[in-house]
Amino acid sequence: MKRITIAIAGIGGVGRKVAELLFMRQGRYARDYGVNLCLVAACGSRTGKACADGLAADDLDQLIPGLCGPDFLLGENPDILIEAGPTDIRTGQPGLDYIQRALKQGVHTIVISKGALVVSGNEIRESAAYSGAILKVSGATAAALPAIDLLEYSLMGCEIHSIEGILNATTNYLLSAMSERSLSLDEALQEAQQLGMAESDPRKDIEGWDTAAKLLILANFGLGASLSLDDFVVEGIQHITVQTITELRAGGKVPKLIGRVTQKGGVFRASVGIEPIPADDVFALVTGHDKALRVRTDKMGEIISIARSSEPTATAAAALKDLELILREIS
Template sequence: MKDVNVIITGFGTVGREAARLLDERRERYRTRYGVEVRLVGVARSRTGCYDDQGLAAEVWEAFARGELAGDPACTGADFLTRTRPDVLIETGPSDYVTGGAGSVYMKTALAQGTHVIAVSKGALVADYPGLAALAKKTGAVLKISGATAAALPTVDLLEYNLAGCEAAVVEGILTGTANFVLSSMMEADIPYEEAIRRAQELGIAEPDPRFDVEGWDTACKLTIIANAAFGAGLRLDDVKRTGIAHLTRAQMDAWRQVGRVPKLVGSIRRTAEGVKAAVELRLYERDHPFARVHGTTKAIRVETDAMGELLVIGGKSDPRAAAAAALKDLEHILQAFD
């Protein structure tokens, strides 16, 4: 039985969930694909852990809890060069300008033919075309489900389910935190600040929620999707963007009275001037499908030339769902594994 060695970098909350799912699904991989998937390494910015025979769960769990210091030699580009895993799962913090450490890990892995599964968005936003070209050159696979709305299928929907079709319009509710805040303001009749506080108490919003509520998270996802599925060559600055932090209870009440529901929506459109993307606040009638997307739930709608219109609603917005999306990508890789 062939071994498939996996390393997880940026080993935080999502990385830990990915490690747990890998452990839970080992028998599935043996039975379905005839391979032994082994988590051989995990790495953070300063240290990591490695065992070429596979890390014991108690080792990476202790490392995740901070009870095991790790080895300074088990991190960085040289670590990947020495160990040459079959698959890299990159889950670290995102640097949307330079790509940061995630970019270094991904480029190192792809250059040596290691398949890459990206959960962190920074490197993909900064240079998806360059990473995709490198993967093509070396025959490696670059998968990005976890970075593009996680449990909600986006790129896979366009590349697999709609293969051969041309998508004219893609639009969606792509950021669970923003949707939770809007839903809370409308349905519980509370001000923005209270909705944010509730989201933070539930672990939905970060201590600084601006990235999500000012539209940046959606804009980043649009940039990746547009470049991966449309070949658009967009930069993050090309995406027109608005947020929801300015909204008031009075506005919500006025919309409620006329039967409108506000949603923060990202869209990609083919136009005569090329592919355009935007994040904007839209008002929908109550019977519109997007108006019925509540809480942290997300949605995507696609208009195609041959298959008509498709709508997908659902998908959890939490670390385990993001990890599961990454392992969906792993299964796609294993299907073609020699």
């Protein structure tokens, strides 16, 4: 049976869930792909652990200080890197160093954090193409929502004119709470934080930048664009009031934070902002922490995907879908 080794960069909520699912599915990978899948190294920002014979689940509760960084992790010569660290959409770190090093070494790479793809997506794609390493990014594009695969594979037989989406679960939850229960933004945010659905610092979500980052990755990796965040016109929900929502609802409209990319003649335009959605539009029915994507094409019409997911499990599962796609190619 062929042995495939894996390293995980980032052992936070998502990284640990990835490891948990890996251990649970080892029998499945052996049965379906004929591989013995071993997690040989994992690390966070300050601690890590490695074992050439394969780590066990409880090893992740006994990480050793100082064992971290690309030199440590990639020194174990994994076949596949799963990058699940924290994301910084301005610098791309810490994931960028891991990803670039892995691809240059020919290590197949699954990216979950968005930062590196936003900051250096073109360079990352070039590194993968040069080395021949397989690069997958499903975990960075709205978790369980069918998104990047829809663009890359399912719609290959047509030209895509636009993609638009409700891509941030936090803001969608806040707008739903404000619309349905007349809560103020502050009240809805406090509730979301108590439920663990919003970060203690929610600015990246509320100001629209998380939506922009996901949309940028979809456009660049799914449509072949070369956008940067500077190409986006971005407005968040921080200024919306209950009065504004009440007026919209009186007119039969529902407010949604929509990210949109359009292309015409090879020219791409991108934006994020609050839009009044007609109550009979399917996007108006995407409530709570649901996400949705609408793709308009020339030959296949309009395609819509909707997902309700539980993070970080859904994000981890999306990354492991990428793992199975890689196993299909290399096993």
